[in-house]
Amino acid sequence: MAFATLPEFLAMGGHAPYVWSAWGLTAVLLLGAVLHARFERRQVLRQLRRRVRREAHQAGRSGRAQPIQTSRGGSTNEA
Amino acid sequence: MSLRLQAQSLACERDDRWLFRGLDLDIRAGEIVRVEGPNGSGKTTLLKILSGQLADYEGELFWDERPMRKARDAFLASLLYLGHAPGVKAALTPLENLAWYQALAGQAGGESARFRALEEVGLAGFEDVPAGQLSAGQQRRVALARLVLAPRPLWVLDEPFTAIDRDGVAALERRLVEHARRGGCVLVTTHHELTPCAELRRIRLGGGGADAGI
């Protein structure tokens, strides 16, 4: 252990602003990346489900049994 | 002299949308093939694939019964492609424009051939006027002069009738038919209705490729 007490640890021998801002930014960016990835995944799944529902609905309304595979429509690359 | 362009189960996907799928083509000497379809059905893309500009397709292409990959040089040397844009430099005169194309093709033909080609397309007297001063139709004619200039057997023409007047259209149609009769081969897209003749064949691309394959 390089530090005897917690305040000493936080003070970083007078270099606190530098050490903690560098570490802080890194932590924020890494966490942000993880949260963004999770949010992205949920959103993609949500859009996918909506699209499946919409197309199932359209297929049902037009009265033909349409296989999922060939039904197309809507923009594919909205990302 | 065999002349045969084949495509087997040709498919093109652009950004997750199939322009066409399962397209089989067999184009031989003496044919005029008109590619038809509504806007956005992939006519231009098909012509670009068949003229070797786009490598981004599935399926196989054959030139003279050899796979396109191996026959590419021979194919390009037999091909004359005219795209949407005429490929005519505004700053150069029609003669200079043609001279560049001659050199690109490695042809020996001299100035007289260029004069004759320009005369053929009705540009006699305009040989030394910078192309920028010519009308859109005349610029298109400069491009069409390449049909006369270079004896290439395979013509791939994307909307060649654009901006051409009625006489020019008739002359161009005659030229296509004549080319086919002499053993050449023409692949063309156009909104203009071609006069039916024995050599004419049609390929239809459907919207989104639904009826083109599968």
Added chain:
Amino acid sequence: MPASEGSLREGVAAVHEEPRGGLAVAVWATLKRDLVMLLRRRSEVLNPLVFFALVITLFPIGISPDPALLAAIAPGLLWVAALLAALLSLDSLFRADYDDGSLEQLLLTPQPLALLALAKVAVHWLLTGLPLALMAPVLGIMLALPAGSYLVLAISLALGSASLSLIGAIGAALTVGLSRGGVLLSLLVLPLYIPVLIFGAGAVQAAILGDGVLAHLAILGALLALALIFAPLAIAASLRISING
């Protein structure tokens, strides 16, 4: 119809026996065509030169007319301003050909696209890089550039701007299909220019300090050799991408 059946056959036969010297003819014709075209629109050739002179004029006004200070920063200033001036004309390198359809035709010749593109880049250098290099010593006088470095300035710019044209052409080829490629082009290309800038300005600085400049010029030459090997391939690949939109 003058092209009879015979001539079609002949033509077909002719294309099967590869035309000899076809590549040299095509490259030469492309060189000549681009030179003629640019020389007919002289303002396009002159604009980068005027820009170069203007930027160099701005610095003494913006910083200080003190000759000692100007002399200290002159090598870097001249090099940066020349680099920006060369960048200015890069956007139009392939754009006209793209717009009028000549680029498609260039892609469809049996000749290797990389070499034809190289011919176009050579024209860009001849009408941008080389005049800038020749003009730089004059502007050097205005910046009180110490004597003895003028020749090195011109040589380093001539050598370096050839690399700049080659590297820049990759960016121009990548962005030619984009409607607003100009700013993006600078963003793509400027980071790649840094080594050339370092050794180019370094050569002039070394000449002022009386150090040997050969090492710098040799490195500039090596960079040019590398660019000559790799850039044409990258340009050709990029043009094929751009033409597909």
Added chain:
Amino acid sequence: MWAFINKLRSPKWFYAISARLQPWFWAAALILIVTGSVWGLAFAPADYQQGNSFRIIYVHVPAAFLAQSIFVSLAVTGLVYMVWKIKIADMAATVMAPLGAAMTFVALFSGAVWGVPTWGTWWMWDARLTSMLILLFLYLGVIALRGAFASRDSASRAASVLAMVGVINIPIIKYSVDWWYTLHQPATFTVTGRAAMPMEMWLPLLIMVLGFYSFFIALTLMRTRSEILRREASKRWVRELAEETT
């Protein structure tokens, strides 16, 4: 090798295999980064010259490593995409680029902050920092180019070419900047260039580097999976998957 490449052609296969790999990399990243952080921040001894400010090294160096590695990965995936037309490679490249830019920014920021106690200034045209800054511009160029195309296929190819051109240039840029720096500032003191570091100092650094790499792999797997779903949204297996996970 060939069989592996062929398997990579199938996004469905990748989606399945990455689901199994992902947790391991997340776990490794978490354990390594936490261990490395605690060790580096609290247990590693202070530097005899720089005191505690040297602890910035534990984020600066891993971020810098990652920044460079990700750019190389962009070029490799670009090459794989161009040569074998493997879409997964391009999807990975799409999601890697922003992380690479972020890591470059972290390396730059931590380097600049480190400069305050070391050099007494927020910015120094130090060779490493300058190279990092150029790398950031290269990343921004790749990201901007990808965004500029209307067609995604063209965007992917253009970004691949640019990444490859960039990767050929990176060593040249690095060496020329190093040379430039020694010319202008006779090297007095570089922050990270250190001959011998005691084991208690470099071991946590190694752990942090490994942790950052695990994090990169885990995040790339996760985001590539989302990208697969987005791009393959019209495929049957994706549809079925969407219905299952409702």
